[in-house]
Amino acid sequence: MGNWLLIRSLIKKLLFFTGLALFFLFTVNSHIKSTGEAHRLKPEDNFKAQTAIVLGAYVSPQGQLCDMLVDRVQTAVDLYKSGKVEKLLMTGDHGSTTYDEVNHMRLYAEKLGIPTEDIFMDHAGFSTYDSMVRAVEVFCVQSAVIVTQEFHLPRATYIxxxxxxxxxxxxxxxxxxxxxxxxxxxxILARNKDFVNVHLFQPEPKFLGPAISITGDGRQTHDQ
Incomplete structure (x- = not known):
């Protein structure tokens, strides 16, 4: 009888803390989604910002951008050509000589007609959180339009x-x-992780470095 009471007590505690965790998980998720939606624009809206921050995604060994990344770069190019942003900041993973998102993003934007001096590259955007911290601390970005897919946008904007x-x-x-x-x-999990990062742990990105203002010449960030 005693063992059963102990087991029942443990089950109740487990259910309570599981419910509490799920409540926190979905409350944070809903908060970040609603906040992101409140600051979402349509390309045809009237606005202006220093830069479009283009978040990286998979690039093949042959340098082919995945469909998501093609769409991100093309959307940012359209914003630039319509005069709504002055620069493009390509941020992604270039952590080794064998994998490079940002140079291929830049080359694609140049192919679409963007002047190379107006394209900045963040070679150490290894996560959405790192990309946003580096945009502020390294590239001195004050105003930006973040370009990514709809599912990803609320978290990036919130951070x-x-x-x-x-x-x-x-x-x-x-x-x-x-x-x-x-x-x-x-x-859902990523939003909760970055909520904790932003409001509690505030970790440093893997790399920082000297300031390179987004108002300058993007070629100083080019390595090719």
């Missing part, structure tokens, strides 16, 4: 605004993508 950037977002969904359900589910 940027929490760091003091005047950030808004434009969704770059121009195709139907594979794995939409997986991406949405993954974002």
């Amino acid at each position: 940027a605004r929490s760091l003091g950037m005047e950030a808004r977002g434009v969704a770059a969904d121009r195709h139907l993508y594979r794995g939409v359900e997986y991406n949405e589910a993954r974002e």
Whole structure:
């Protein structure tokens, strides 16, 4: 009888803390989604910012951008050509000589007609959090339009605004993508992780470095 009472007590505690964790998980998720939606723009809206921050995604060994990344770069190029941003900041993973997102993003934007001096590259954007911290601390970005897919946009915008950037977002969904359900589910955990990062741990990015103002010449960030 005593063992059963102990087991029942442990089950109640487990259920209580599980419920509490789920409540926190979905409350934070809802908060970040609603905040991101409140600062979302349409490309045709009237606005102006220093730069479009283009978040990286998979690039093949041959240098082919995945569909999501093609759409992000094309959306940012359209914003530049319409005069709504003055620079493009390509941020992604260039952590080794064998994998390079940002140079291929830059080359694609140049192919679409963007002057090379107006393209900045963040070679150490290894996560959304790192990209936003580095945008503020390294590239001195004060105002930006963040360009990524709709599922990713609320988290990126939330992080940027929490760091003091005047950030808004434009969704770059121009195709139907594979794995939409997986991406949405993954974002619930990612939003909670970055909520804790922003408001509690505030970790430093993997790399920082000297300031390179987004108002200058982007070629100083080019390595090729």
